[in-house]
Amino acid sequence: xxxxxxxxxxxxxxxxxxxxxxxxxxxxxxxxxxxxxxxxxxxxxxxxxxxxxxxxxxxxxxxxxxxxxxxxxxxxxxxxxxxxxxxxxxxxxxxxxxxxxxxxxxxxxxxxxxxxxxxxxxxxxxxxxxxxxxxxxxxxxxxxxxxxxxxxxxxxxxxxxxxxxxxxxxxxxxxxxxxxxxxxxxxxxxxxxxxxxxxxxxxxxxxxxxxxxxxxxxxxxxxxxxxxxxxxxxxxxxxxxxxxxxxxxxxxxxxxxxxxxxxxxxxxxxxxxxxxxxxxxxxxxxxxxxxxxxxxxxxxxxxxxxxxxxxxxxxxxxxxxxxxxxxxxxxxxxxxxxxxxxxxxxxxxxxxxxxxxxxxxxxxxxxxxxxxxxxxxxxxxxxxxxxxxxxxxxxxxxxxxxxxxxxxxxxxxxxxxxxxxx
Amino acid sequence: xxxxxxxxxxxxxxxxxxxxxxxxxxxxxxxxxxxxxxxxxxxxxxxxxxxxxxxxxxxxxxxxxxxxxxxxxxxxxxxxxxxx
Amino acid sequence: xxxxxxxxxxxxxxxxxxxxxxxxxxxxxxxxxxxxxxxxxxxxxxxxxxxxxxxxxxxxxxxxxxxxxxxxxxxxxxxxxxxxxxxxxxxxxxxxxxxxxxxxxxxxxxxxxxxxxxxxxxxxxxxxxxxxxxxxxxxxxxxxxxxxxxxxxxxxxxxxxxxxxxxxxxxxxxxxxxxxxxxxxxxxxxxxxxxxxxxxxxxxxxxxxxxxxxxxxxxxxxxxxxxxxxxxxxxxxxxxxxxxxxxxxxxxxxxxxxxxxxxxxxxxxxxxxxxxxxxxxxxxxxxxxxxxxxxxxxxxxxxxxxxxxxxxxxxxxxxxxxxxxxxxxxxxxxxxxxxxxxxxxxxxxxxxxxxxxxxxxxxxxxxxxxxxxxxxxxxxxxxxxxxxxxxxxxxxxxxxxxxxxxxxxxx
Numbered sequence: 001x002x003x004x005x006x007x008x009x010x011x012x013x014x015x016x017x018x019x020x021x022x023x024x025x026x027x028x029x030x031x032x033x034x035x036x037x038x039x040x041x042x043x044x045x046x047x048x049x050x051x052x053x054x055x056x057x058x059x060x061x062x063x064x065x066x067x068x069x070x071x072x073x074x075x076x077x078x079x080x081x082x083x084x085x086x087x088x089x090x091x092x093x094x095x096x097x098x099x100x101x102x103x104x105x106x107x108x109x110x111x112x113x114x115x116x117x118x119x120x121x122x123x124x125x126x127x128x129x130x131x132x133x134x135x136x137x138x139x140x141x142x143x144x145x146x147x148x149x150x151x152x153x154x155x156x157x158x159x160x161x162x163x164x165x166x167x168x169x170x171x172x173x174x175x176x177x178x179x180x181x182x183x184x185x186x187x188x189x190x191x192x193x194x195x196x197x198x199x200x201x202x203x204x205x206x207x208x209x210x211x212x213x214x215x216x217x218x219x220x221x222x223x224x225x226x227x228x229x230x231x232x233x234x235x236x237x238x239x240x241x242x243x244x245x246x247x248x249x250x251x252x253x254x255x256x257x258x259x260x261x262x263x264x265x266x267x268x269x270x271x272x273x274x275x276x277x278x279x280x281x282x283x284x285x286x287x288x289x290x291x292x293x294x295x296x297x298x299x300x301x302x303x304x305x306x307x308x309x310x311x312x313x314x315x316x317x318x319x320x321x322x323x324x325x326x327x328x329x330x331x332x333x334x335x336x337x338x339x340x341x342x343x344x345x346x347x348x349x350x351x352x353x354x355x356x357x358x359x360x361x362x363x364x365x366x367x368x369x370x371x372x373x374x375x376x377x378x379x380x381x382x383x384x385x386x387x388x389x390x391x392x393x394x395x396x397x398x399x400x401x402x403x404x405x406x407x408x409x410x411x412x413x414x415x416x417x418x419x420x421x422x
Numbered sequence: 423x424x425x426x427x428x429x430x431x432x433x434x435x436x437x438x439x440x441x442x443x444x445x446x447x448x449x450x451x452x453x454x455x456x457x458x459x460x461x462x463x464x465x466x467x468x469x470x471x472x473x474x475x476x477x478x479x480x481x482x483x484x485x486x487x488x489x490x491x492x493x494x495x496x497x498x499x500x501x502x503x504x505x506x
Numbered sequence: 507x508x509x510x511x512x513x514x515x516x517x518x519x520x521x522x523x524x525x526x527x528x529x530x531x532x533x534x535x536x537x538x539x540x541x542x543x544x545x546x547x548x549x550x551x552x553x554x555x556x557x558x559x560x561x562x563x564x565x566x567x568x569x570x571x572x573x574x575x576x577x578x579x580x581x582x583x584x585x586x587x588x589x590x591x592x593x594x595x596x597x598x599x600x601x602x603x604x605x606x607x608x609x610x611x612x613x614x615x616x617x618x619x620x621x622x623x624x625x626x627x628x629x630x631x632x633x634x635x636x637x638x639x640x641x642x643x644x645x646x647x648x649x650x651x652x653x654x655x656x657x658x659x660x661x662x663x664x665x666x667x668x669x670x671x672x673x674x675x676x677x678x679x680x681x682x683x684x685x686x687x688x689x690x691x692x693x694x695x696x697x698x699x700x701x702x703x704x705x706x707x708x709x710x711x712x713x714x715x716x717x718x719x720x721x722x723x724x725x726x727x728x729x730x731x732x733x734x735x736x737x738x739x740x741x742x743x744x745x746x747x748x749x750x751x752x753x754x755x756x757x758x759x760x761x762x763x764x765x766x767x768x769x770x771x772x773x774x775x776x777x778x779x780x781x782x783x784x785x786x787x788x789x790x791x792x793x794x795x796x797x798x799x800x801x802x803x804x805x806x807x808x809x810x811x812x813x814x815x816x817x818x819x820x821x822x823x824x825x826x827x828x829x830x831x832x833x834x835x836x837x838x839x840x841x842x843x844x845x846x847x848x849x850x851x852x853x854x855x856x857x858x859x860x861x862x863x864x865x866x867x868x869x870x871x872x873x874x875x876x877x878x879x880x881x882x883x884x885x886x887x888x889x890x891x892x893x894x895x896x897x898x899x900x901x902x903x904x905x906x907x908x909x910x911x912x913x914x915x916x917x
Contacts, residue, residue: 045631119623126627130546131700136708144705147667151898155770162765165665167644207631208638271652271661276640406640407649440569468636
């Protein structure tokens with residue numbers, strides 16, 4: 001392979017607590033949590049009645065009525081984030097060679113909101129197995145085959161290179177960026193719109209996480225329910241949102257004087273091949289992914305200045321992840337901040353990996369480490385510096401982000417400050 | 423007074439979580455761990471959910487975490503059925 | 507750069523369970539398309555499908571796996587077993603970290619999902635299965651396959667409508683190039699439930715014809731849509747040198763790949779299929795004349811058929827290369843279609859025979875393609891091109907090269 005390198009030149013975020021990048025960054029650096037009682041539907045019948053919802057007004061977000069009719073909520077998020085990231089990057093689609101532009105959108109649950117709402121109509125609220133075709137929306141196929149999420153982004157930016165959706169559960173948003181970086185490095189494209197989107201706050205998804213007791217039942221104190229690394233943690237809080245990033249080949253970006261947020265230097269995916277939802281406490285495969293991402297970056301473990309954690313606040317994850325970090329980074333794990341922004345924005349499944357990468361890019365750009373909110377009583381078994389409550393100013397050259405997903409997916413990515421000696 | 427037997431627990435678990443051909447009857451393996459018998463945490467959760475729907479009994483999360491064998495499951499369920 | 511070869515094939519298709527039965531039926535022109543039996547289809551305008559008969563999951567899978575898997579995952583797991591057996595990989599040949607999985611998803615485990623939606627809405631949240639947290643989502647096949655075979659290397663899932671199968675194989679090749687020795691790749695889909703059916707019909711591409719011999723006629727003058735199918739294929743992709751070291755006999759090499767997206771109407775339209783083909787040829791360092799057969803996507807929708815026929819004629823010359831659509835015997839299997847076509851392409855190289863396209867009689871006027879109809883056709887195995895397209899504008903193309911031409915591979 002040639003020496004092609006990949007940089008992030010534009011950010012677009014739709015997140016609980018911040019419907020654009022600026023609002024999102026302000027929310028998480030002030031430690032503000034966006035978890036609350038679910039308003040999207042009446043949650044009374046559910047075990048976990050809380051979520052991190054996006055206060056999303058599609059009209060205000062610039063969507064047309066046709067877009068609102070056609071697009072599932074996840075697609076709406078992706079479109080709005082795409083528009084912001086494109087604008088942020090300064091790229092003008094009309095002046096790009098569209099055959100050198102591709103799209104990679106991560107999503108775990110695709111168009112579940114519309115699939116569920118359409119189902120209610122067609123099945124007459126679940127009464128009919130043989131659903132009634134005459135009520136079917138003309139867009140139902142696009143919800144059923146969620147590659148349409150990537151197609152919508154491609155249409156928006158006129159991408160005519162490779163376009164795909166990546167669906168690897170909770171690592172989708174991370175893996176999507178890794179895939180995009182691969183395509184740029186290979187020389188297939190010069191620009192990728194890459195990110196993730198999910199809108200899982202829908203009764204069927206809430207129920208399925210209720211069934212495995214993965215989500216927090218902390219309904220009486222929603223704002224503090226997602227407590228990563230805390231001794232009293234009770235599981236994650238479902239979130240929603242999207243982040244779309246503009247990735248470019250480095251020389252291509254430099255030639256046009258683009259702002260460079262960060263360089264993606266390494267990415268790796270592994271599988272724990274153990275259990276669809278369970279994690280082995282030794283975190284071996286996540287550690288292996290971290291090591292592989294570092295190797296690809298040609299960086300040693302002690303180059304890492306900050307770890308953006310998966311930090312879902314389930315009993316098993318936070319231990320798994322802590323052990324994995326210690327395995328991969330050795331004693332250095334004790335010397336660096338490790339924080340989970342899910343504490344504030346919830347767990348938006350296939351979107352969150354991309355949102356976290358956007359946060360890492362901003363952290364590098366601004367020299368601020370976002371905190372882990374709600375960390376009042378550290379778990380004695382978890383003894384790293386998880387940046388409780390307060391963001392910290394810190395010059396960052398190299399950042400690691402990790403993720404684990406149902407199905408055994410374990411992923412890691414290394415980002416580097418542009419122009420840093422690393 | 424409703425009480426459940428190991429055989430009935432086995433029927434429920436088979437429906438919830440499936441059963442391998444080589445599976446031992448729970449009556450004979452009552453004190454073996456669920457893990458050794460091939461039932462994972464999801465199988466137990468699903469069984470618990472069914473028990474709740476059919477018998478109206480829900481174990482606390484602490485209780486559920488402490489159950490490791492079929493006999494423990496049946497005993498705890500029967501205790502709670504008696505108390506109900 | 508190391509080559510990626512296919513050393514094992516596992517197929518589950520409406521006209522044959524297992525690679526050998528599938529291939530024999532395909533060469534005989536045997537169709538698996540008939541009226542849907544899995545649910546009551548009588549009230550719907552489209553009623554035909556390629557369904558897999560006689561797949562009893564308990565014959566192949568531990569009882570424990572059944573409640574937690576949609577039918578499509580069950581089929582995928584069995585196909586993965588068959589692929590590994592076909593490849594003859596001895597346990598212990600590779601470390602667990604040297605093996606990975608890359609599948610395509612399309613509609614997920616929707617039959618499982620519809621059941622759980624029904625449970626939720628007719629009975630309440632407590633009636634939703636614990637397995638719903640993973641059984642219907644697109645990632646499930648990769649996850650379950652990696653667990654079943656203890657594969658701890660890179661694992662991923664691509665979703666791009668009916669083009670995804672080629673994208674997954676390309677991802678497998680990418681990971682082999684980066685150092686993974688063996689990747690299980692491909693796709694299997696089903697979602698043969700009323701909700702999946704109605705979802706498919708909303709694309710307005712499903713044929714409403716009731717005669718299995720006339721419903722799905724790609725490139726035919728009478729083309730009026732396609733018939734869905736369930737099933738697919740899982741392939742073993744290996745590092746060519748590693749395969750050679752263990753004495754494997756590859757079917758062929760994944761020599762080239764290209765993927766593009768059509769320009770949207772709002773951007774002036776403009777089809778990307780030709781660019782995908784040219785990219786795949788360039789990637790394979792192949793000339794058009796090196797391609798001895800094209801396995802077409804075969805949409806069955808006239809507009810898409812026209813574009814594909816024109817593209818093939820433009821790249822290869824009018825009528826210059828045999829073209830075939832064995833999907834006419836299985837229906838379109840979502841993420842499983844392209845992997846099954848790859849299996850056909852590899853087997854057609856092995857046996858020096860191209861399977862027929864069935865039911866098509868009269869190619870539409872102006873389509874200058876040499877469609878293999880009626881009988882299978884012998885050929886001198888060279889390179890094969892497989893095309894796959896997805897609704898919205900996905901175009902993927904893959905060039906396979908016969909083993910004898912792979913540098914260093916065993917003939």
